Amino acid sequence: MKPLWRLNKYLYKYKGLLLLGVLFTVISNIFVIIPAQLVRLAIDYVVESFSIFRPLELGGLGESAQEIFLKFVLVFGVLILTMALLRGFFLFLIRQTIIIMSRKIEYDMKNEIFDKYQNLSLSFYRKNSTGDLMARITEDVSRVRMYLGPAIMYGLNLLILFPLVISYMVMVNPELTFYSLLPLPILSISIYFVNNLINERSEKIQRSLSNLSTFVQEAFSGIRVLKAFVREDDSVRNFAMASEDYKDKSIRLTKVNALFFPLIMALVGISTIITVYIGGLQVINGEIGYGVIAEFILYVNMLTWPVTSLGWITSIVQRAAASQTRINEFLDEKNDIKSSDHIKDEIHGDIKVSNLSFTYPDSGIKALDQVSFEIKAGQTLGIIGTTGSGKSTIANLLMRMYDPTEGHIEIDGKNIQAYDIAHLRKNIGYVPQDVFLFSDSIGNNIAFGLDYSDQERIEQAAKDADVYQNIIDFPKGFETVLGERGITLSGGQKQRVSIARAIAKEPQILILDDCLSAVDTKTENVILTAMKNIMQQRTSIIISHRVSSAKLADQIIVLDDGKIIESGNHDLLIAQKGVYAELYEKQTQAGESVDSEI
Template identity: 40%
Template sequence: MFEVLGKLSWFFKAYWRQYTVAITLLILASVVEVIPPWLIGDAIDAMTTGQLTADDLRNYIIVLLLIVVTSYVLNFVWQYQLFGGAITIDRLYRKKLFQQFLRMTPTFYEKNRTGDLMARATNDLNAVSLTAGFGIMTLIDSTVYMALIIVAMALTISWKLTLFAMLPVPIMAFIIQYLGKIVHERYMVAQESFGDLNDNVLESVAGVRVVRAYVQEPLEEQRFFEKSEEVVEKNMAVVRINALFVPITRIGMGLCYVIALGYGSVLVSRGELTVGQLVSFNVYLGLATWPMFAIGELINVMQQGNASLDRVEETLQYEADVKNATHHVDASPTSVGFRDFTFQYPLSQVKNLADISIALQKGQTLGIVGKTGAGKTTFLRQLLREYPLGEGLFTIGDIDIAQQSKEQVLDWIGYVPQDHVLFSRTIRENILFGKEDATDEELAEAIRLAYFEKDLANLPMGLETMVGEKGVSLSGGQKQRVSIARALIKNPEILLLDDSLSAVDAKTEAQIIENIQRERADKTTIITTHRLSGIQHADIIIVLDDGQIIEQGTHEELLAQQGWYKEQFDRQQLEEANQ
């Protein structure tokens, strides 16, 4: 149960001063709180014997007021320090998780659902934070505070009465410990279920337009209801066990009171105990009520915190499958080359690229075409270092890419993906994401190259227009051109366009291609597309089929080969003529 504290030892060592102050003051506050019952008992004995004077009463009241003020100050400081630490660990883990999410490659996200990752970054972190704050408090209260109360009862009142009155406590502790193990198991299951629910909601919200288009709202509502009921059921399984802690504690405390009053009365009748001492003993038992409850809360919090920490650490300990070389070699993007290169996705059963050999010099444009699933995007992903390198040779600047740092390679690249990811910010902020320190002139030039000036003029707030979540307020063509402008403002050495002109008309496509040709004459460009008009100008064009190059050459050379490229070109020309 307490192994969670060992797992968090790095945090307690880093913030040992804060926790030392908090725990020390918490213990001092506990010591102060066990004094009033003794004073009350002493005052009652003085009253029953007729020895209580006005001065004595005044002294009792002053001492009690001082104890109240001291207790208030101590409690304020230790709570500020302790629960401040809980907030700090929440912040640290949240930062670590976010950094881990950014570092991870697609393989990680193929194995982990977004909803479950969100659950780990919210619910699980809250449970860990609770352990570092409330858990430490209940640990001290259920041990040190309880021990102080027992010592006070045994030394100032009667060790015999204390021994008999505390008999139910070990039995309670054993039962609560057993229940805590069940809580741990059921809480893990409940968190997994919550992750499933999160994932379901994310998918439904992201695909709400498709849901409406297919009139699937009732089905989605039913799916959500079933997932929600599953989460409720799993959490109720936890609650059913948690609900046993309080009754067990109350029953145990009730037995303690019965024993204390019964045996205490016998001791009073024998003259071994005064009435004041019996009253003090029962006040002490009242103080012991919270430590008794704290035992149950402690086990509950520790078990849930342990389960949640395991889930968080599982995510943090996941190692990226694309790592930098131990010793980096500096290079210059003067060329991009593949020789006998073969690649297979980690979860694939077939070769996704096979025997790829091509050499591209700086300033050249490479066009990649092929049917759907031929390997066009897979080719670009090799440059983006999203997956472990395949077999064969892959170089940039005649140096093996495995010897170059990922950061260096990605710094050369401007990337426009098929799925145009825009952030819920303004158009200006989305474009400047490619180069945050770009000047207004560079921003205007990127917009011009992306042929977005006219559309921008028609938007209500121009560059300050909010694009909405995932660019929902823009059309498909507008989103593509914002993405292109974001890549071009970086003025990258290598520009990757992954079917990035599919949503624009032929005239707009021709204008963008012309702009890129003119402005990037001395830089490398790689374009994948289904529309051959977008790559006719390319220096080299390759046709991929099942990950292999089946045709290669310039536009004119490929037409002369009378292969797939010629067939596709004729078909597209006919379609354009018919339109």
């Protein structure tokens, strides 16, 4: 239960609903017990009345006596019906308090977890899969809600009803109480084991369903690759195998579920038989009346579900505790990316990087080794290097997605760690290498970094990114809704929309992380020429493996294996005839050969 203690803050927050739920549970159980007593009185009354009805009938008073007897029976019937209606009303109120409380807590928990997710560092997302993150905010929270709602509701019912009923039964007849309740502990233990078996097989079904869903998602997402390699038949065959596994597990669960209600009914039936047998012997001996047997049968039936639910509740609590443990693991995650002074001064764009080294904490790979450079506000820096040389790591460190292992970064003469993180990132326009567009309109994707939608700024950003004409050619223009991850657009269009999104918020620092790799050289030159005016007004960092993207920069650094091996402007680096010049020559020749072939 220890992991579930964390939920006490929510129970305290909604203590009003919880206390009302307890009160309504007590009242509803009182209205459960009273009808059983009324049934006993009614049966005893009928039996006694029948014994005196014969003499009255022989004396000519039969009709009058019958009328009086029926009036009393009717009164008993009305009272029992009234009690049933009142109990139903209070059961409704119980659900309106405890179940609604659980839904409110579920809402608060999901918001708390999602808020925590949003504030965790990028290293957290490198360590954990998206599926696992989704499972904890959906399935795990749902299991915890089952503890906060049904488990608490039925647990309270058990704790309140059981003492009430047992005390009444003992008051009426202790011996009959003992014999009638004899099978109930066996029932509870049996249900506990059956429930565990059901939960175990349900878990296997969930995993099988998850695998099936993942397979289908990948098949649909990669349908072009499937068709291109003519693997449709293989895909169908693999899907059939996964479906077969899911079907087998579902049938095994169904077989266990089939035991549940027969087991309950068998043990309740045994309890009823014992009650009738022992009660019948006592009636014969004149120790009790007929009504007591009926009353005890009703009591046994009243206790059946609470006792049955004991095993079910125990199982729910165990599952909730396991789920809450998983949730607590993420809630206890510490975010090391924190602001030391929360500075929100205006950022101009002077950047100074000194002896920067960085090792990825999850993989242990050293991405940067003693990197130093400086950019003045309004200047452009080009970072050139092969795959894995550490180019994107510099972008991540400037965005404070990570903190450096050694060295430091200064912006406008202040340590980057002193700035308020949200303020820093609002002043940086970032175009990632792996473009991500949301399933929303093109206009909203471009306006994503803005506090409010400004159509003029959106259109101007689209023009600067050379994607305006493509957008207005769509039937709905900027209102065109993109598919999942922007699948509606081509690779080049997605990259240009991503560039438009970055420059729309008019940042002081612009980082282009190999964002022109999906466009041809001609389009690349058009975009860079259009952005030249924009880059003059702000500090720009162009990260690329293409020399043509960085040649317009005021300063260029060449990275290899995390170290700066060359630095200077384009002309100086060409004159040095080093790695940069060799790379420029190869790419230029490749471009010319492609042009000649065309």
